[in-house]
Every structure is written in C-alpha cells, then in structure tokens.
Amino acid sequence: MDELKTELIFNNMLTYTYFEMIINILLAMILGFIITGIYRQTHKGLSYSQSFSLTILFVTVIVAIVMMVIGNSLARAFALVGALSIIRFRTVVKDTKDTAYVFAGLALGMASGTSNYFLAISSTCLLSILALATHHFNYAALYKSEFILKFMIDHSSDNNSYQTIIDTYIKRANLIQIEPFDEGKLVKMTFDIKLKEGITPEVLTTELDKSDNISEVILIGSSTDVDY
Numbered sequence: 001m002d003e004l005k006t007e008l009i010f011n012n013m014l015t016y017t018y019f020e021m022i023i024n025i026l027l028a029m030i031l032g033f034i035i036t037g038i039y040r041q042t043h044k045g046l047s048y049s050q051s052f053s054l055t056i057l058f059v060t061v062i063v064a065i066v067m068m069v070i071g072n073s074l075a076r077a078f079a080l081v082g083a084l085s086i087i088r089f090r091t092v093v094k095d096t097k098d099t100a101y102v103f104a105g106l107a108l109g110m111a112s113g114t115s116n117y118f119l120a121i122s123s124t125c126l127l128s129i130l131a132l133a134t135h136h137f138n139y140a141a142l143y144k145s146e147f148i149l150k151f152m153i154d155h156s157s158d159n160n161s162y163q164t165i166i167d168t169y170i171k172r173a174n175l176i177q178i179e180p181f182d183e184g185k186l187v188k189m190t191f192d193i194k195l196k197e198g199i200t201p202e203v204l205t206t207e208l209d210k211s212d213n214i215s216e217v218i219l220i221g222s223s224t225d226v227d228y
Contacts, residue, residue: 032060067113
C-alpha cells in the first residue's frame with residue numbers, strides 16, 4: 001500500500017516525460033543561442049559584455065527547467081519563489097535595451113519549459129526579425145549620426161578657420177558642447193557630424209591638424225548613443 005502511494009505521488013510530481021524534458025531543455029538552449037547571437041549582432045556602443053550574453057543564454061535554459069520543476073504544482077511554485085527571493089542581483093544594466101533581452105530569455109524559457117514549441121519558435125523568429133530590422137534601419141534615432149568630433153581652438157588666432165573645413169568636408173555638423181580652458185584662452189568644441197560622400201575620417205582629421213589654431217583633434221564613431 002505504501003509503495004503504491006509513493007508511486008502515485010511520484011507520478012503526480014513528474015508532469016513531463018523524460019523525452020519531453022530533454023526536448024524542452026535542448027529547445028531552450030537553441031533559442032538561447034539564437035537570441036544571444038541576435039543580441040551580439042545588433043549591439044551598439046562600447047558597453048558589450050560577454051558575461052551578459054552568457055547570462056541571457058543560461059537564463060533561457062534555467063527558466064525552462066524551473067517551469068518543468070513547477071509543473072502543475074502551486075505549492076512548488078510558492079516554494080521556488082521563496083527560495084529564489086534570497087538571491088540578490090546587483091549588476092547595473094548599462095543599456096535599457098539589454099533588459100528587453102533578459103525578458104526575452106525569460107519568456108522563451110517559459111515557453112520551452114511548458115512545451116509550447118510553436119510559441120517558442122515563432123516568438124524567436126519574430127523577435128529576431130524585429131531586432132534585425134530596427135538595427136538595420138536605425139529605428140527611433142533622432143537623426144543618423146556618424147561621428148563625434150572634438151578639437152581645441154586657440155582664441156589668440158583666427159577662431160573661425162575651422163568653419164571653412166567643416167563646410168568643405170562635412171555634410172552636417174551640430175554643435176553639442178563648448179567648454180572653455182585656461183581662463184578662456186582655449187575652447188574645446190564638440191560636434192555631431194556626418195561626412196560628405198567620398199570623404200574619409202582620415203582626410204577630415206588631417207585637414208584639421210594642418211590648422212595652426214586647432215589641436216587635440218578626436219573623432220569618435222557614433223552609430224549609436226555615445227557618452228561624450
């Protein structure tokens with residue numbers, strides 16, 4: 001009698017067959033690799049972290065396992081919430097878009113862990129298309145930026161000599177910042193620029209360096225948000 005009761009309890013806890021468990025975990029792994037690959041390909045800026053990509057991958061797989069552990073048991077769900085509540089995450093997410101990839105990993109892991117294969121695969125495909133499309137078309141950008149240009153100007157000489165160079169080589173230049181140095185004798189200027197067709201960054205920086213009153217020329221790639 002006791003053996004029968006034990007077998008019934010075990011069967012009630014095991015809501016997935018062994019084959020389903022393996023398939024769910026493998027699917028979560030595959031989808032995790034896809035979503036991290038899309039993240040790596042569409043990432044912009046200087047804050048890329050390999051550990052964050054691995055976190056997305058492991059979160060996808062772990063959530064799938066957690067969903068299978070919970071199964072249809074409300075008691076196990078509350079037990080897991082209590083157990084996981086002791087974990088503290090103190091890592092600061094530098095890019096708000098990274099949070100979306102964490103949620104994507106969670107959602108795909110939940111779909112895989114609950115054997116919703118069509119939802120998991122179709123969601124991955126549609127999210128990948130969305131991420132690649134917004135990356136390709138630079139969606140939601142205020143304007144298409146190419147470079148951040150910085151240089152120092154000596155006020156003791158002609159202050160407007162740089163303007164001729166800008167008009168010659170730059171298609172669009174928006175002044176971002178003016179910062180005085182050495183009691184106003186020197187001024188650091190920062191521009192957001194887009195070069196004219198056929199003009200390379202090397203040509204622009206060379207021409208600026210030739211000017212007597214311009215120094216410390218810096219050109220920073222700015223295909224996305226840049227802290228300057």
